Each structure stands twice: as C-alpha cells, then as structure tokens.
Amino acid sequence: MDANEHVMEITDLRRVYAGGFEAVRGITFHVKRGEVFALLGTNGAGKTSTVEVIEGLSPPASGRVRVLGRDPYTERAAVRPRTGVMLQEGGFPAELTVAETVRMWAGCVSGARPEGEVLHLVGLGGRAGVRVKQLSGGERRRLDLALALLGDPEVLFLDEPTTGLDAEGRRDTWDLVRALRDGGTTVLLTTHYLDEAEGLADRLAILHDGRIATTGTPAEVTAAQPARISFRLPDGYFLGDLPPLAELGVCGHEVDGGVVRLRTRELQRTATGVLTWAERSGVVLSGLDARSASLEEAFLGIAREQEVMA
Ligand SMILES: Nc1ncnc2c1ncn2[C@@H]1O[C@H](COP(=O)(O)OP(=O)(O)OP(=O)(O)O)[C@@H](O)[C@H]1O
The missing domain is CATH 3.30.70 (Alpha-Beta Plaits)
Structure with a gap:
C-alpha cells in the first residue's frame, strides 16, 4: 500500500446547475490512500454538489476529478465497483427483512462479502430477520453502511453516517470507520457533527459558498483560530x-x-x-x-x- 498515493484528486472543480447557479466555485484537494477526509460546511455550502461529482453521478462544469486514477464519470464502469457509497435514507422496500435487503443488494455487487459478515461489522448481526420497517432510525443508518461495505470498497463515501444514532451507535460507527481506515480504506466523509470530524478526520476542508474556506488537519484548522x-x-x-x-x-x-x-x-x-x-x-x-x-x-x-x- 502506497500511503502517498492520491486516491482522490480534485483540481479546480466547478459545478453549475441549470439556470447558471455556480454551486462549486473552484475546489482543489486530494485524499491519500488510507486517509479519512472530511468535508464540512454550512447548509448550502456545496458539499453534496462536490461529492456527487466525485462519486461519478454528475460531470463537473470544469476542472479535473480523478478517483483511483480514473475519471469517475466517464470511466464509471471501472471506478464504481471499487467504491462504496453510503446513501442518505437508502429507500429500501420496507417489507423486506434486513437479510433479504442485503442479499438483494449483493446481487448488484461483484465479489460481495457474505451477508453475515457485513451485518456483524455494522452491529446488525442479531437483526437479520427483522423487517426494514421495524428498524429504528439508527439501525437503518447501519443498514445503509452495511450495503456500502458489501463490495469491500477501496474508497468509501460516507454522507452523514451517524445521523439518528445514539451515543453508543455513533461510537461503534466511529470505531468501524477507524478500523476500515487502518485496513487501508480511503474515506470521504461529509458531516454536520464537528466532534465527528475532529475525532475521525485525518484532514478536512471547510466549504463556504462553493469554495474551500480552510483546510488542514483538525489541529491545524483549530490552531488558526x-x-x-x-x-x-x-x-x-x-x-x-x-x-x-x-x-x-x-x-x-x-x-x-x-x-x-x-x-x-x-x-x-x-x-x-x-x-x-x-x-x-x-x-x-x-x-x-x-x-x-x-x-x-x-x-x-x-x-x-x-x-x-x-
Ligand atoms: N439541482 C439543483 N439546482 C439548482 N441549485 C441547486 C441544486 N442542488 C443544489 N443547489 C444549490 O447549490 C448550493 C449547494 O447545495 P449543496 O446541496 O451542494 O450544499 P450542501 O453543502 O450539501 O448543503 P447541506 O449541508 O444543506 O446538505 C445550494 O445553494 C443549493 O440550493
């Protein structure tokens, strides 16, 4: 594992919505292999608009984005199998059980981890037979995470991973993210919880109005204040x-x-x-x-x- 390898490289990224609104106004950062990088920002700062481009869901208006050395939009077929995306509110059929949901999802993932292994990882080992509609909000978040981890991804996108989790659930998720990072997974995290970013991120960027207002390690960012x-x-x-x-x-x-x-x-x-x-x-x-x-x-x-x- 080359710890200096840039797994994500974002250079002068711009995103413009129909109607001409420029939501991302020239963002540059990189994420090294095995790093947790957090994107923070006020509401509407441009986090989601940025992450969607890095995930390959949208092309940039201009700028250069590389994930694992490839363009995530034009080379999506090559990049997507090596990444895991934790969606906000996965929107799974409520009548399916947890295990059925994982199996259904596993059908779309090449080399999926065994269902029991991934449920155990996120602390849902004992809930396999429970219907999705009976899960608590925090358990649904963990199911979202389980699905993102199914393909044992090299790059993991976590969007507000602990929203709705109680204190213990948050700590468990943080421990899991740290363990994944220590195992070489590269993580791009967006969160509104600043203690989460402080505790998890190796480096972070604070966005404001489509631009990076500051970036660095949590210690560097706080030392400037x-x-x-x-x-x-x-x-x-x-x-x-x-x-x-x-x-x-x-x-x-x-x-x-x-x-x-x-x-x-x-x-x-x-x-x-x-x-x-x-x-x-x-x-x-x-x-x-x-x-x-x-x-x-x-x-x-x-x-x-x-x-x-x-
Ligand atoms: N489809 C769209 N069309 C036009 N403008 C949009 C669209 N999606 C988002 N925006 C605008 O782009 C800006 C950035 O939005 P974005 O969702 O990326 O911010 P965010 O940092 O993720 O915010 P939040 O923390 O509230 O989720 C906002 O001003 C938003 O209103």
Whole structure:
C-alpha cells in the first residue's frame, strides 16, 4: 500500500446547475490512500454538489476529478465497483427483512462479502430477520453502511453516517470507520457533527459558498483560530486593573456579568501574564478556564469571517 498515493484528486472543480447557479466555485484537494477526509460546511455550502461529482453521478462544469486514477464519470464502469457509497435514507422496500435487503443488494455487487459478515461489522448481526420497517432510525443508518461495505470498497463515501444514532451507535460507527481506515480504506466523509470530524478526520476542508474556506488537519484548522481564557474577577476589581491587554497578547475581549473572556493567539503568553498579575495582586480568579479553540469554534469563526467579507 502506497500511503502517498492520491486516491482522490480534485483540481479546480466547478459545478453549475441549470439556470447558471455556480454551486462549486473552484475546489482543489486530494485524499491519500488510507486517509479519512472530511468535508464540512454550512447548509448550502456545496458539499453534496462536490461529492456527487466525485462519486461519478454528475460531470463537473470544469476542472479535473480523478478517483483511483480514473475519471469517475466517464470511466464509471471501472471506478464504481471499487467504491462504496453510503446513501442518505437508502429507500429500501420496507417489507423486506434486513437479510433479504442485503442479499438483494449483493446481487448488484461483484465479489460481495457474505451477508453475515457485513451485518456483524455494522452491529446488525442479531437483526437479520427483522423487517426494514421495524428498524429504528439508527439501525437503518447501519443498514445503509452495511450495503456500502458489501463490495469491500477501496474508497468509501460516507454522507452523514451517524445521523439518528445514539451515543453508543455513533461510537461503534466511529470505531468501524477507524478500523476500515487502518485496513487501508480511503474515506470521504461529509458531516454536520464537528466532534465527528475532529475525532475521525485525518484532514478536512471547510466549504463556504462553493469554495474551500480552510483546510488542514483538525489541529491545524483549530490552531488558526484564537484560544480563549475566561475567569471571574473578585468584587472591586475591573478589567482595567489588569496589565494592558495588548501587552498580554489579547486580540479580543468581552466582559459579561463579571466574567471576563479573552481571545488570544498566544495562549501561553496571555495565560502567564494573567496568572502573574493575579499572583502579584493577591487576586483569586474563580472559574478560570484556558483552552485552544475547538473545531466547532473554528467552524463558527470561519462562517462569521466569511459573512463579514461577503
Ligand atoms: N439541482 C439543483 N439546482 C439548482 N441549485 C441547486 C441544486 N442542488 C443544489 N443547489 C444549490 O447549490 C448550493 C449547494 O447545495 P449543496 O446541496 O451542494 O450544499 P450542501 O453543502 O450539501 O448543503 P447541506 O449541508 O444543506 O446538505 C445550494 O445553494 C443549493 O440550493
């Protein structure tokens, strides 16, 4: 397995809908073999429009897309058998049992995994005889995943894979995705759950308005956003009693009911400055909290920045 092989290469991808609306406006990224790559974005950012082209369901208006070295649209017959797509709401006949559904689907897949194996993988081993209409929403999502895994795909497209799953089901799905990744499967994930992207993705891109607003590892994306320090000053003390905020490396602040919130790109310098001042002044800072930005904060920060720029 060549870990540097680009399993997906997307270069300056554009997608234009009938009527001329440009939903994807020049997107470039690549996904290496054995990587989980997450596409995030606000509603309408262009995730689905992008993924549909990579899956080979639509041609791009312009740009170049390669999956496993081939054009997924014009060479669909060669690419499709090596990929697995987890659809949102597969729309299976409700009267069929889980096992019948898997068997029906297996008829369309060359070299399908045994039905028991794939159901066991997704935690539906004990539900083979249950009708689809009797499954919970979370179990249906797992059936969607089972069908995507039937052909033991090299490339897996996961669209909101844990919607409707309870906490345990989400954790199980995450463990399964990690195990698939460790086994060499390349995964393109779209999700609205930022903790899911933070926990699963090796790299990610945040889309906004058809463009990539930022991309990198979760750590790189969050590091680009300011960290936060918050604390409550004792009665009789005010923000102006601290050393000048600019000297502490603070790039933004607010005071809300006695609680001070500072934003900084130099967490260690700011935290040291605040604590040194408190120590010297004999002040106890209650509720003291210092933390790097989470992916959620980074996401919201990027969405706000883009709106201001628009
Ligand atoms: N068939 C279509 N015809 C015209 N415009 C479309 C069509 N499908 C999507 N769009 C528009 O393209 C833009 C991107 O939509 P897309 O579904 O790709 O976004 P998304 O990031 O997947 O959003 P969500 O998170 O809400 O699923 C939106 O403005 C949407 O209204």
